[in-house]
Amino acid sequence: MAELVKPIGIYYEHPDWFKPLFAELQRRNIPFERIDATQHRYNPAEADSPYSLVVNRMSSSAYLRGNGQGIFHTAGYLTHLEQIGVRVINGTVATSIETNKARQLALLASLGLSFPQTLVVNHVSQVLSAAQELRFPIVVKVNIGGAGAGIVRFDTHEGLQAAVETNQIDLGIDQTALVQEYIQPRGGHIVCVETLNGRFLYAIKVFTTGESFNLCPAEICAIPESPSADFCLTEAPKKGIHPGRRAVEAYTPPAQIIAAVERIAKTARIDVGGVEYLIDDRTGEVLFYDINALSNFVADAVNVVGFDPYARFVDYLEGQLEKTLLSENV
Known part of the structure; x- marks a missing residue:
């Protein structure tokens, strides 16, 4: 140097x-x-x-x-x-x-990888008709999100209709959103796989109740209470989230999933970033749902995954x- x-x-x-x-x-x-x-x-x-x-x-x-x-x-x-x-x-x-969830799903589709059933809309008038083609519960996700923002779960068509009629649906800063089936993750956790130079770096299980979307990196997040109230695993120990409470723990996914994640990272030309997936509790199917070119390494990584990323x-x-x-x- x-x-x-x-x-x-x-x-x-x-x-x-x-x-x-x-x-x-x-x-x-x-x-x-x-x-x-x-x-x-x-x-x-x-x-x-x-x-x-x-x-x-x-x-x-x-x-x-x-x-x-x-x-x-x-x-x-x-x-x-x-x-x-x-x-x-x-x-x-x-x-x-990173900045377009619709592109993420198109990339997954191009690689033959499964993801939750989704329709992409660019106007609130399309949300109800899109939801009619899906199974409830559903989530409406803004296309440009981050920190779990702009994701709202609806358990019934009536609840979604009420939100539309009262102008409570926000399509985000590019006025595009995903209307997507909510998937209950098997084991109560999602998996975040981090990559570096297109290769597997480490993975963690992130445990969640499924009732809120307040963990990041994970699309299973709740809209922050205020614009500054974002939450990240980089701050997990300060928030009381740590492996001892089974909220985050190191994990090595099966070889075929690691290979799929590496294909995603290389296709997306991500030098450093993460991919998130879950196991559908109903079917046992592996579903990928988020690609992050701005992953933040987990806090206290040496104790969680054994090294400093x-x-x-x-x-x-x-x-x-x-x-x-x-x-x-x-």
Whole structure:
């Protein structure tokens, strides 16, 4: 790294989630610069970048913190970086999947993987008719979510109709939503599988009652009580969620599921991220339902999964830096 002249750019929005990443980079004396995605500008005519590579850590839940502008700005900025030859960790393809649940399901379908029965709508007038084609309970999920926001469960058609008639259905910041069958997970848990460089990193079971959607990373989340009340497994010990209470525990999925997750990550071009699935309690079928290009590693990872994922992530970044330096010197 002694030859490194340009710093790594860490493009991020949440003020706290990436402190462990910053600490690991500092520990290794790797030059980096924080790039605030909430208040940012760039020149699309520039032919060179001040960064050796850029790590994209933009969050789809940014709008919950009043930073929704960063979500849409990111697409243009990453496109610009890639066009001038900058290596982007979780680049434009990964971002397009992360910020669009409908695209996630299309990707799963293209790989022949199962997911809950779903219809995608772009107007509230379509919600009731879509639900008529599904089995209740259903959930209505905003297309751009994050932190479990914008997901509402309806147990009956009458309850959904009342919500539509009283203008209580929110289709989110892009006015697109998924109307999807709610699936009761077997064993009372979902599984979050984390990947790095397209390969299995670790997996955890996340236990839930199924009555609320307040665990993240998991689509089984409740709308936060306030825009700042988001919850993440990165803060699990502070919230009283830890393996001793069987809320989170390490798990190794079957080989065929790991292989499927790795196919998803590689197809989505996700350098670091997670895939979530559950087992349908009625049928025993494996159903994938979320792809995260912005997974936050579980808190207290050394005790939960046996190692520090941030150290593995920075190992990967160092490897990408070496490739970048070699290509520049050719």
